[in-house]
Amino acid sequence: MNYFQLFNIEASFDVDIQELSSSYQTLQKTVHPDKFAHSSEQEQRIAVQKSAQINDAYQTLKNPLQRAEYILVQRGVEMPNEQHSFQDTGFLMRQMELREMLEDVKFSSNVDAALADVQNVLSSEFSQLSQVMRTQISENNAASNLAACDNLRKLKFYQKLNVEVDRLEDSLFDD
C-alpha cells in the first residue's frame, strides 16, 4: 500500500491538504497509542509502530519537496546522492550570489530591511522553480521526471539557504 492509498487520496503532486489531514486524523484515531493505553503491552507496541508509520507518511505527503521525492522514487527515478555534482553552472553561480547576499545582511545599515530583501528573493525564486517542477511531475515521462528530479535537488539548495536565514535571524535578534 503506498502513501496515497493509505490516506485514500488521489496519487498526484497536487494534494488536497485538507483531505489529507482529515484522513490522517481518522487513521490516528484508530491506531494512536493513546487508544491502547489500557491494552496489553503488545498492542501498545504495535500501536506505536503503526502510528509512527502513519505520521511518517503524513509528513512525507504534506511537505511539497518530500512529496515530490516520494512520487519520483515511486516512479523508479533514481535520486542522485547529495555529493553528486551539478552540471548547471549558472545555478551554482546564483547560489553563491545568494549566499553572499545573506552574509552581507549583518553589515547592512538596515538589517531588518536587508533580511526581508533576501527572504523575498529566496521565496520568489523558490516558488518559480517549484512551479516548473510541478509541471514536470505532472507530465510524467522519462525526460520530465529526470528534469523534475534535477529541480528538486535545486529546491533543496534553497531549503538549506532558508535554514541559514532562520539561523541568522535568531542570532541577530537574540541579544
Added chain:
Amino acid sequence: MALLQIAEPGQSTVPHEHRLAAGIDLGTTNSLIASVQSGNASTLSDDQGRDILPSIVSYQADNILVGQTAQALSIEDAQNTITSAKRLIGRSLQDIQSKYPSLPYDFCGDENHPEIMTRQGAVNPVQVSAEILKSLNLRAQAALGGELTGVVITVPAHFDDAQRQSTKDAAKIAGISVLRLLNEPTAAAVAYGLDSGQEGVIAVYDLGGGTFDISILRLNKGVFEVLATGGDSALGGDDFDVALVDYFVEQAGLVRPLSPSLERQLMQQACFAKEQLTAKEQVDITISLDDNSDWQTSLTKAQLNELIGSLVNKTLRACRRTLKDADITIDEVIEVVMVGGSTRVPLVRSEVEKHFNKKPLTSIDPDKVVAIGAAIQADVLVGNKPDSDMLLLDVTPLSLGLETMGGLVEKVIPRNTTIPVAKAQEFTTFKDGQTAMAVHVLQGERELVDDCRSLARFELRGIPAMTAGAAHIRVTFKVDADGLLSVSAMEKSSGVESSIEVKPSFGLDDNKISQMIKDSMSNAADDMQARMLKEQQVEASRVIESVQAALLADSKLLTTDEVTIIESAIKSLAQVSQGQEVKAIENALDRLNDSTAVFAERRMDSSISQALAGQAVDKM
C-alpha cells in the same frame, strides 16, 4: 462453601467498569492532583481542604515531610528542606551550579548524578519528586476510595529526554503506574478546548515557577494537533524572584555568600513582593539580617516591571519563533490561553495581550488548568470513555541527532515532529577493517556537539571487517508517545545489532531505581516481591481481557488452528496467574503474547483499512 470473588484494588473484574485515574501536575513550586468524577474534572484536596501542595520536601530525623509542613521549615532548616526539585531533575551538577549558584544545599554524588546531602543521607532529586508523587497518590486514594489504576503526569513541553525519563522514574519509585507523560500546555488546551468546543488555532502561554512553554495547537473535532512548541526549560516565575533578590542584595549592600536561611528569606520576601504587586502599586519589605538587625525597603510596580522586563521579552521572542515554526501568523491565532501561576503578573498579561493583539483567556484558574486537563486525558486513557473522540497529537520539542565527523551534529528527528516517530539514518565505516562504531546521541538545535545536550553514547561492535565505506550501519531513533527516545544501531549485511534505551548519561539506571524502591519500603524484600507479583497479575488479567475481546470481535482474521493455540495459551496464563510464581506468570504471558503477535498486527491493519473505507462511503 461460598465462592468469594476477590478483586484486587485497581484491577477490574468486569470490562468497562469505572477505573480510578488521575492527572498530576508535578510543578516546580506547587503540585496538584485532579480526577474526573461523575463527568466533571476537578482538583482533589487534602483533609484540610487545600488542593495546592507546595512542591517542598523536608528530610527530618525520623520522618519526611511534604507540602505545607515542609514549607514551614524551609527557612530554619534550609539545607534539609528541598524546594523546586523539578529544576534539578535530569541535570548535571555543573548545569545546576552555573544556573543556580546560590542554592542552600550541600551537593554530593557525581557530576552526572548530583545528590543533596540531608540529615537522612544523600537524596537524588528524583527521590524528592517521588515523595511529592506519593503524597498526592495517598490523597487521591483517600478522596476516590481506592487504588489508582494509572495517572497522567504533566511535564513542561520543553523538557528534554533526561528530564522526562527522570519524571517517569520518580513515579516508578513512588509505586505509581504512569499512563502517559503529557505536555503541560497540551493539558491546558484540553481543559479549555473541551470546555468551549472551539475549532481553529490557539496559543498556550505557560509560565510556571521554573519553566516556560509556548505551544501552538490546531483544534478540530476533538483532535488537538500540536503544530509547534517552544520555550525555555529554565525560565519561570522563580527567575523573577531571583532578579528581585539580586536587587535587594545590591540595595542592602550585602555580600555573597549569604547564609542559607538568609537566601531563603530573601527568596520568600521577593516572592511576596511580586505577588503583592499584582494588586498594589507599592509594597514594603523587611528583611531580618544575620546580625538580627532589620533592613527595610519599598518596591514599586514600575521597579518590578523594570527588573523583570527582559525576562518577559525573552518569552515573547520564543513565541515569535514558535509561531514561525508552526507556519502560523499572529492573526490566525483565535485564542491565547494563559497557564501557570506566573501569568498572574500584570506585566506578563499586558505584554502577551499586546503581542498577540487579543485579550488572553484566564477563565480557568491558571494554577489548576494543567491538572484538570491531565485528569480528562487520564480518564480517557484508562478506558473509562471508550467512545471518546479525543485525540492528542503532540510533538518532539527539541531536535534529536547523532555526532558525525568533526564534532558536528546530524539531525535525525527535527524538532516539532509529531510523535510517536521512528526514523532511520544510514552511516558507513571510514577506515578499512573497522569493526566498531561509536554512536553518540544528542538533543538540541545547535550545530556543534559541544552546544547540544549529550543523551547517551554506545558502541556497535562486531561489524565484520570490510573496506571503508562498504558497511551499511543503520541507526534508528524511536520516540514513543511519552516523548521518550530509544536508539538502536544495526550493521545491515551481518545483522549485528546494538541498541539502547536512552537514559544512562543523566538518568538513574534500573538497578539504582529498584534499590530506591526497596529503600522506600519498610519490609524491603517481601514488599518488592509482592509488588512484582501484583504487577504481573494485573498485566496478565489485562492481556487476557483484551485478547478475549479481540477474539470475540475479529476471530474471522484467524484460522481455526490459530484460534486453538491462542485459547490454550489464555487458559494456561489464567491458571498460572492465580499462583504466586512471578517467573511462571511472565513466561505464560510471553507465550500468549507470542501466539497473538500476528493476530494483533492483522487486527490493526484491518482497522486501518476499515477506518478510511467508512470515510470513502461518507464522501459518496
